[in-house]
Amino acid sequence: MSNLKFSRQRETIKEYLANTKEHPTADMIYMSIRETNPNISLGTVYRNLNLLVDQGEIIKISHGTGSDRFDGNPKPHYHFVCTACSCVQDIELAPGALDHINLIASANFNGEIKGHSTFFYGHCANCKR
Amino acid sequence: MSNLKFSRQRETIKEYLANTKEHPTADMIYMSIRETNPNISLGTVYRNLNLLVDQGEIIKISHGTGSDRFDGNPKPHYHFVCTACSCVQDIELAPGALDHINLIASANFNGEIKGHSTFFYGHCANCKR
DNA sequence: TTACCTGCAAACCATTTGCAGATCC
DNA sequence: GGATCTGCAAATGGTTTGCAGGTAA
Numbered sequence: 001m002s003n004l005k006f007s008r009q010r011e012t013i014k015e016y017l018a019n020t021k022e023h024p025t026a027d028m029i030y031m032s033i034r035e036t037n038p039n040i041s042l043g044t045v046y047r048n049l050n051l052l053v054d055q056g057e058i059i060k061i062s063h064g065t066g067s068d069r070f071d072g073n074p075k076p077h078y079h080f081v082c083t084a085c086s087c088v089q090d091i092e093l094a095p096g097a098l099d100h101i102n103l104i105a106s107a108n109f110n111g112e113i114k115g116h117s118t119f120f121y122g123h124c125a126n127c128k129r
Numbered sequence: 130m131s132n133l134k135f136s137r138q139r140e141t142i143k144e145y146l147a148n149t150k151e152h153p154t155a156d157m158i159y160m161s162i163r164e165t166n167p168n169i170s171l172g173t174v175y176r177n178l179n180l181l182v183d184q185g186e187i188i189k190i191s192h193g194t195g196s197d198r199f200d201g202n203p204k205p206h207y208h209f210v211c212t213a214c215s216c217v218q219d220i221e222l223a224p225g226a227l228d229h230i231n232l233i234a235s236a237n238f239n240g241e242i243k244g245h246s247t248f249f250y251g252h253c254a255n256c257k258r
Numbered sequence: 259t260t261a262c263c264t265g266c267a268a269a270c271c272a273t274t275t276g277c278a279g280a281t282c283c
Numbered sequence: 284g285g286a287t288c289t290g291c292a293a294a295t296g297g298t299t300t301g302c303a304g305g306t307a308a
Contacts, residue, residue, distance in 0.1 A: 005282050005287050016262060026273080031206065041290045048288095052267060062193030064246070080242065092237045098230055105207065107247050108221045113209065114251035117193070120234050124241035134262050155298080155304050170265045175298060177263095196297060 004055070009033075009040055010048040017058055017072030023088035024077070025033035025067040061088065063119045080120045091120060137167055138162075139177040142248060146187055148199030149198045152208070152217035154196040170191070190217065200234045211258035 002026055004010075012033055019067075030045045032095070049070055049117065052058045061069040063081050078091040078098070106113045122128075132140075141162055143168040145148055151157070159174045179185045187231045190198040192210050198217055200208075207227070227247065251257075 003287085007282085007288060009289075019168065039290070041292095043274075043291075044289060049276095050274095064191030080234070080238065080240065082240065083243075089232050089238075089240070093234065099231055101227055101230060101247070103168065104226055105209075105220050105222065109209065109218075109249075110254040111209065111218070113249045114212075114253045116249045118230070118245055118247040119204055120231065120238075120242050120245045122241045123169045125239040128241040132262085135262060136307085138264075168265070171300075172266075173264060176300095179299090194283095 004051065007048070009037070009044050010051065011043065012037060012040075013048050014046060014052060014057065014072070017070060020072070021067040021090070023061060023071050025069055029065065063088070078120065080122070080124070082124040082127055083121055084123050085128075087124055088109065089124060133180065136177070138166070138173050139180065140182050141166060141169075142174065142177050143181060143186065143201070145172065146199060149201070150219070152190060152198040154198055156196065158199065190218070209251070209253070211253035211256055212250055213252050216255075217255055218253060224241060 013029060016029060016034070016060070017024075024032070025043070026045055026049055029049070030042045034046070049058070049060070053060050053070075053111060056074055059071040059074055059076075061071055061079060063069075066086065071090075073090070076095075078093055080089045080091050081087075082089075092107075102113050102116060105116070114115055135169070141156060145158060145162060146153075148239075153161070155178055156171070156238055158178070159169070159171045160167055162174070177193060178187070178189070182189050182199075185203055188200040188203055188205075190200055190208055192198075195215065200219075202219070205224075207222055209218045209220050210216075211218075231242050234245070
């Protein structure tokens with residue numbers, strides 16, 4: 001409803017997310033931006049992250065353990081979480097590659113399944129040996 | 130390491146979870162048990178829930194939004210979360226029915242995928258219309 | 259007797275929010 | 284000028300923890 005105004009802080013956050021593959025937490029973003037913009041506050045980082053999520057410009061990743069992480073790529077895609085180092089990585093899948101599991105799950109279910117949320121676990125390339 | 134002693138509180142919690150399909154939060158469990166056991170504390174509920182999870186006797190369900198929920202059925206199975214009423218329900222699937230998605234995800238991934246965590250979303254039987 | 263367990267309350271952590279002033283349009 | 288934004292700091296909500304006393308084996 002309300003129209004967004006330009007905000008240097010929000011631009012900085014968006015730009016930071018566009019240039020990292022780290023899937024950082026709000027605090028990681030805060031720490032990093034503070035190096036060039038020492039006055040920014042953590043509250044502002046959270047407020048803008050939520051705004052950007054609402055606008056569909058970024059994605060919030062809530063995988064059970066630890067703080068939420070954020071992804072500058074708003075296209076739906078899957079994520080991998082390393083059980084050793086806790087890093088989060090993108091998983092490249094053809095669009096819709098897992099859509100069929102909604103049907104599998106629907107087979108014996110009474111309600112209406114509209115989607116799913118999946119995280120893959122294991123050891124990342126650095127942690128496997 | 131340490132051996133568990135009998136505890137009336139822990140038994141009560143286990144029994145409560147064994148007899149509900151609600152997938153309650155720690156607080157729901159606390160509120161309910163307090164009706165017959167007014168002295169129990171929320172800290173004790175949390176401590177025992179974590180112990181039971183460590184023992185593999187119950188499961189903790191951490192789906193992004195809201196408090197964690199607990200399931201008295203320790204066998205791995207899938208869950209559905211209603212986007213309307215927030216209820217959590219079991220999804221009955223043949224064991225291993227979705228194991229193949231690990232292979233799909235592994236195809237273009239560098240690390241070693243050992244498992245996945247999936248929640249289904251939609252409207253439950255009560256909320257669809 | 260001695261682990262382990264409890265209630266209580268305070269601590270913790272991630273996130274949100276109220277406020278008074280600054281900024282964009 | 285007025286709505287939207289900011290920094291700050293306090294509040295919130297869920298969960299954990301330290302402590303001193305209680306209980307099972």
